[in-house]
Amino acid sequence: MAARIDLNCDLGEELDAWEAGVxxxxxxxxxVVTSANVACGYHAGDERIMAAVCRAAAARGVAVGAHxxxxxxxxxxxxxVDVPADVLREQVSEQVELLRAxxxxxxxxxxxxxxxxxxxxxxxxxxEHARSVVEALRDLPVLGLPGSAVLDIxxxxxxxxxxxxxxxRGYRADGTLVPRSExxxxxxxxxxxxxxxxxxxxxxxMRAVDGSDVRVVAESVxxxxxxxGAAVLARRVxxxxxxxxxxxxxxxx
Numbered sequence: 496m497a498a499r500i501d502l503n504c505d506l507g508e509e510l511d512a513w514e515a516g517v518x519x520x521x522x523x524x525x526x527v528v529t530s531a532n533v534a535c536g537y538h539a540g541d542e543r544i545m546a547a548v549c550r551a552a553a554a555r556g557v558a559v560g561a562h563x564x565x566x567x568x569x570x571x572x573x574x575x576v577d578v579p580a581d582v583l584r585e586q587v588s589e590q591v592e593l594l595r596a597x598x599x600x601x602x603x604x605x606x607x608x609x610x611x612x613x614x615x616x617x618x619x620x621x622x623e624h625a626r627s628v629v630e631a632l633r634d635l636p637v638l639g640l641p642g643s644a645v646l647d648i649x650x651x652x653x654x655x656x657x658x659x660x661x662x663x664r665g666y667r668a669d670g671t672l673v674p675r676s677e678x679x680x681x682x683x684x685x686x687x688x689x690x691x692x693x694x695x696x697x698x699x700x701m702r703a704v705d706g707s708d709v710r711v712v713a714e715s716v717x718x719x720x721x722x723x724g725a726a727v728l729a730r731r732v733x734x735x736x737x738x739x740x741x742x743x744x745x746x747x748x
Contacts, residue, residue: 498696498697498740498741498742499696499741499742499743499744500692500695500696500713500714500715500716500736500741500742500743501529501530501558501714501715501716501743501744501745501746502527502528502529502530502715502716502718502729502732502733502743503528503529503530503531503532503560503609503638503659503715503716503717503718504524504528504530504531504532504717504718504719504720504725504729505532505534505562505611505717505719505720506521506524506525506531506532506533506534506548506720507521507531507533507534507539507540507544507545507547507548507562508534508538508539508540508571508720509521509539509544520720520725520726521548521551521720522551523726524718524720524725524726524729525548525551525552525555525557526555527726527729527730527732527733528557528718528729529557529558529743529744529745530557530558530559530560530606530607530715530745530746530747531548531552531557531558531559531560532560532561532562532609532611532638533545533548533549533552533559533560533561533562533594534562534564534611535561535562535563535564535590535591535593535594536590536593537563537564537565537566537567537568537572537586537590538562538564538565538567538568538571538572538573538611538612539568539571539572542593542597545593545594545597546597546600546601549594549597549598549601549602549603550601550602552603553601553602553603557745558606558607558745558746558747559594559598559603559604559605559606560605560606560607560608560609560638560747561590561591561594561595561605561607561608561609561635562609562610562611563586563587563590563591563608563609563610563611563614563628563631564590564610564611564612564613564614565578565583565586565612565613565614566578566586567612567613571612572611572612572613572614573612573613574613575613575616575617576613578624580623580624580626580627581627583624583627583628584627584628584630584631585631587608587627587628587631588631591605591608591631591632591633591635605635606635606636606745606747607635607636607637607638607657607746607747608628608631608632608635608636608637608638609637609638609639609659610628610637610639610645614628615639615640618639618643618644618645619639619640619642619643619644619645620643620644621644622644622648625643625644625645625647625648626648628645629645629648629649629652629654632649632654634654635654635655636649636654636655636656636657636746636747637649637654637655637656637657638657638659638715638746639656639657639658639659640658640659641658641659641660641670641711641712641713642670646658657714657715657746657747658712658713658714658715659713659714659715659716659717660692660695660701660711660713660715660716660717661716661717661719662682662688662691662692662716662717662718662728662732663681663682663683663688663718663719663722663725663728664680664681664682664719665679665680665681665682665703665704666701666702666703666704666709666711667703667704667705667709668703668704668705668707668709669709670709670710670711673704678704679704681722683722683723683724683728685724685727685728685731686731688728688731688732689728689731689732689734689735689736690735692716692732692735692736693735693736693739693741695711695713695716696716696736696739696741697739697741699711699712714746715746716732718732
């Protein structure tokens with residue numbers, strides 16, 4: 496079977512990025528990616544921005560995902576919040592339902608959920624918070640780190656669990672990401688990033704920082720919008736995937 500991969504990106508996080516007439520980074524990335532992780536207001540964005548991203552995504556045939564977070568706008572959702580499990584479940588559900596209502600008005604729908612920032616990291620190992628996220632999903636797939644608790648719980652409870660890789664992040668030999676505070680955490684060379692993603696899509700491996708190959712099975716690849724030259728990297732990745740016979744399409748229809 497021919498290789499197939501989704502390209503996702505976090506969008507709608509800049510309050511001034513969607514002013515009328517501004518062709519900003521988000522719009523450029525929407526021309527390339529196949530899935531848009533839309534900030535739902537808890538870490539960034541607002542209803543106006545959510546509507547604009549959904550409208551632009553619908554026009555381009557890009558799938559819309561709810562990028563849910565701890566309630567932490569002050570820290571951009573990058574701080575762990577020790578919130579009770581039932582409260583977190585309601586908060587995640589609130590974010591998803593708000594984006595669902597907005598997406599319907601803009602001619603599209605929420606197709607999946609991806610946690611953001613500290614919540615994304617927490618649900619790798621934090622069983623209670625992972626379960627809260629899964630319980631808030633209802634019928635939606637969840638996008639997350641391979642081997643994470645949130646994907647395991649989702650799969651065990653009959654939800655679709657979708658693993659993702661990172662085009663622009665360095666990997667250790669054990670398959671974990673290199674911390675951003677360490678050398679090799681970020682990959683910004685367009686040739687290298689594109690080659691990594693093509694190899695991932697075709698062979699399920701990534702080159703680790705020590706030169707070894709690490710097995711990474713993923714249906715989606717994330718290109719971070721805050722990586723320097725993000726739009727250039729994303730365009731190069733998509734072009735090289737197509738040139739190598741890899742189908743680029745949303746994982747969630």
